[in-house]
Amino acid sequence: MIKTISMNECVSLIKPGMSIMVGGFMAVGTPEHIVNALVKSDVKDLTLICTDTATECNGVGKMVVNKQFSKIIASHIGLNRETGRQLTTGETDVQLVPQGTLAERIRAGGTGLGGFLTPTGIGTIVEEGKQIIEVNDNKYILELPLRADVALIYGSIVDKAGNVFIQKTTRNFNSIMALAADLVIVEATKLVEVGEIDPHLVMVPSTLVDYIVDMTVLEVE
Amino acid sequence: MIKTISMNECVSLIKPGMSIMVGGFMAVGTPEHIVNALVKSDVKDLTLICTDTATECNGVGKMVVNKQFSKIIASHIGLNRETGRQLTTGETDVQLVPQGTLAERIRAGGTGLGGFLTPTGIGTIVEEGKQIIEVNDNKYILELPLRADVALIYGSIVDKAGNVFIQKTTRNFNSIMALAADLVIVEATKLVEVGEIDPHLVMVPSTLVDYIVDMTVLEVE
Amino acid sequence: MSRNSELKEIIARRVAKELKDGYMVNLGIGLPTLVANYLPEDVDVLFQSENGMLGLGPAPEEGFEDKDISNAGGQPVTIVPGGMYFDSSYSFGLIRGGHVDVTVLGALEVDEKANIANWMIPGKMVPGMGGAMDLLVGAKKVIVAMLHTAKDRPKILKVCHLPLTAVGAVNMIITELCVFEYIDGKLTLIELINDSKLEEVRTKTEAEFIVKL
Amino acid sequence: MSRNSELKEIIARRVAKELKDGYMVNLGIGLPTLVANYLPEDVDVLFQSENGMLGLGPAPEEGFEDKDISNAGGQPVTIVPGGMYFDSSYSFGLIRGGHVDVTVLGALEVDEKANIANWMIPGKMVPGMGGAMDLLVGAKKVIVAMLHTAKDRPKILKVCHLPLTAVGAVNMIITELCVFEYIDGKLTLIELINDSKLEEVRTKTEAEFIVKL
Numbered sequence A, B: 001m002i003k004t005i006s007m008n009e010c011v012s013l014i015k016p017g018m019s020i021m022v023g024g025f026m027a028v029g030t031p032e033h034i035v036n037a038l039v040k041s042d043v044k045d046l047t048l049i050c051t052d053t054a055t056e057c058n059g060v061g062k063m064v065v066n067k068q069f070s071k072i073i074a075s076h077i078g079l080n081r082e083t084g085r086q087l088t089t090g091e092t093d094v095q096l097v098p099q100g101t102l103a104e105r106i107r108a109g110g111t112g113l114g115g116f117l118t119p120t121g122i123g124t125i126v127e128e129g130k131q132i133i134e135v136n137d138n139k140y141i142l143e144l145p146l147r148a149d150v151a152l153i154y155g156s157i158v159d160k161a162g163n164v165f166i167q168k169t170t171r172n173f174n175s176i177m178a179l180a181a182d183l184v185i186v187e188a189t190k191l192v193e194v195g196e197i198d199p200h201l202v203m204v205p206s207t208l209v210d211y212i213v214d215m216t217v218l219e220v221e
Numbered sequence C, D: 001m002s003r004n005s006e007l008k009e010i011i012a013r014r015v016a017k018e019l020k021d022g023y024m025v026n027l028g029i030g031l032p033t034l035v036a037n038y039l040p041e042d043v044d045v046l047f048q049s050e051n052g053m054l055g056l057g058p059a060p061e062e063g064f065e066d067k068d069i070s071n072a073g074g075q076p077v078t079i080v081p082g083g084m085y086f087d088s089s090y091s092f093g094l095i096r097g098g099h100v101d102v103t104v105l106g107a108l109e110v111d112e113k114a115n116i117a118n119w120m121i122p123g124k125m126v127p128g129m130g131g132a133m134d135l136l137v138g139a140k141k142v143i144v145a146m147l148h149t150a151k152d153r154p155k156i157l158k159v160c161h162l163p164l165t166a167v168g169a170v171n172m173i174i175t176e177l178c179v180f181e182y183i184d185g186k187l188t189l190i191e192l193i194n195d196s197k198l199e200e201v202r203t204k205t206e207a208e209f210i211v212k213l
Helices: A007-012 A032-041 A061-065 A081-089 A099-110 A215-220 B007-012 B032-041 B061-065 B081-089 B099-111 B215-220 C003-016 C031-038 C088-096 C132-138 C198-204 D003-016 D031-038 D088-096 D132-138 D198-204
Strands: A019-022 A046-049 A069-074 A093-096 A115-118 A132-135 A138-143 A148-155 A157-159 A181-188 A211-214 B019-022 B046-049 B069-074 B093-096 B115-118 B132-135 B138-143 B148-155 B157-159 B181-188 B211-214 C024-027 C046-049 C053-057 C078-085 C102-105 C109-111 C141-145 C172-174 C178-183 C186-192 D024-027 D046-049 D053-057 D078-085 D102-105 D109-111 D141-145 D172-174 D178-183 D186-192
Touching (some): A007 A032, A032 A061, A032 A148, A032 A181, A061 A069, A061 A081, A081 A093, A099 A115, A157 A181, A211 A215, B007 B211, B032 B148, B046 B061, B061 B081, B081 B093, B099 C088, B099 D088, B157 B181, B181 B215, B211 B215, C003 C172, C031 C102, C031 C141, C102 C132, D003 D141, D024 D031, D088 D132
Parallel strands (some): A019 A046, B019 B148, B046 B069, B148 B181, B181 B211, C024 C102, C102 C141
Antiparallel strands (some): B115 B138, C172 C178, C178 C186, D172 D178, D178 D186
């Protein structure tokens, strides 16, 4: 099974109206080349799920500046003024979610849970409109799972079957997002033969990855 | 901070009435030397949380034969006839939990969640006495977190600060149990200097580990 | 080879045809394990073992066992290139999350509503459900692989009598006689195998079923 | 050094005394980050960075940055021997699960009931809560490290006015003037620092507090 696709093919898979999860934390561990190609493609009306919107000139922040999102679900937008502006004017529907809750909602979406009870946000506006459940005299918010049409993830080393190793702090949301989307595309910084990644270091199994964009080839082109 | 303790010190920490989580799957990845020492110590009235009770002559199965548990929470007991016998006679309170639910309950106990919604067990006796919550027309069981007084875990390579690497399929429940107990003791098959384990391969951070039983020393003794 | 072993081989061979290239597959203990032996040459699947690995390989040669790599029965196995190790919460995350394309399990009873009972016989045998309840609920496709009857008594029933392992979870039943599929929620006979006759299937099946051969 | 920088240094030095050997510590962005510089020699702690590592080390020398190791502000950092990398769900599992012994955060407002507001000013600034809500709820001990007032207006109030980040979550407040602790749920002044006087603390604090110097 050949999973490598060109950047053009990758871009053609992202269509208006889709929801996309994008890995990365302040753009560290974001599949930056795919994001750049999406900026160029100018596809609009997307829903973004990403822990932050980076800055105006980094990661998904560039797509915010390019007004490609009609909805954004994130935990932090403070370092990208354009996101704040779009929130204030109402141009974009921005939903803020505590970061741990966001991670857990994505994990729940990817692992078949119907939701989970978290103490995070109790007594704050985060609990508004949500079911509160008491367990052993403690109050928890019932938070629901989150999934997306597409996950765009970053891979430090990817093998040709699609196994992914994501090094150091580039891992962040990438590995859990790979569980929670119908279509998973990985940007491979380095592509190796199957069997070259230590099975202890595989962070996304090959069967979850639909397509690989091989940057070693694209950078040569 | 010196965390290494002798096997005698380790055994003295496990007192009657305590609940213990023990890693391992059919005794693969069980801290077998600690278990052997506990059999010898004959400490009774413990609650065991372990995915299975192995066989009569393996892992925690030996402690079952020695009648050291007043309560057992497990997903499978079928390969240890003594557990089945104690269940049938009522000598031991045996609670059977689906394996995925057991793993998730331990993870919830270790990560501060108040519970989670799982589809596993709906329509079976597993749902008896539990709250059923409907989300988007699907029924889920609300399962609650599980914690223990002590976690006894297995380490393939442990550094002197307590960072743990657990190789191949010995990992199973070990790494999540380390999150969910008040006292965490690791049986170190190999002890190395701090910094010798690749930070990507640390599966239990040193700050979670209270004590290390160093088998390289004990085996020489 | 005993008569029973022959029948189990027939079942395993037929189940193997359901596995497609790129699938993640979990095989239960016993008969289902045999399926791995009959995988077509051109089909590449990864076997998931719920105790903590993807890419379960064949049993090692004697003397080459690695005590740190085992399957869900605790037996020594190997890992294939492109495999992965993980902890139990990730393992069941894969299972419950629908990332296992096919699971193959045995059963004591299956019924018209796709219910299955395979984890206990009250007062007689209470081994525990292990990972079966999660696999039944989570896997995309559940194939029950079993002998059609037990001591000549039907196992495919109108309604299960034993405590259920899961409700409405079964997609396909493969026995030494035939293949059933639940189509639009209805038990449907889609194939006769091993030269069996429709009449024989009818006799040995308590459940009502539609025939679409 | 500016007057403000001096005050922040005073606060950071005092916070550092709260960190004990073997602790897992999470420092917020800004003033709290300075705390790492004043750790006593004989105290070994591991700094947790919620973006995915334990064992946050000092910033690398210029030219030696590794773009794949960053802190929660996205700035290049290093990892110390004995550190660990993990994904975001594990990271917040550690945080929410009470495995972070101390977290140090800034605040816009704190009140008598240990409530804290530090994530938004309606109509003016909505950066998002990031990991702050989880840290406040999950860490064993929450230390608010901040200047005592903002533009001469008290920040330690009877009741927070801004949208809360967490309810009853704060354990200690350390400013350039003093240290408050919540003892039996009551805001208690336990220490004056930097030669400050009780009267000055009273003037600059709106909240009522007990004095136990």
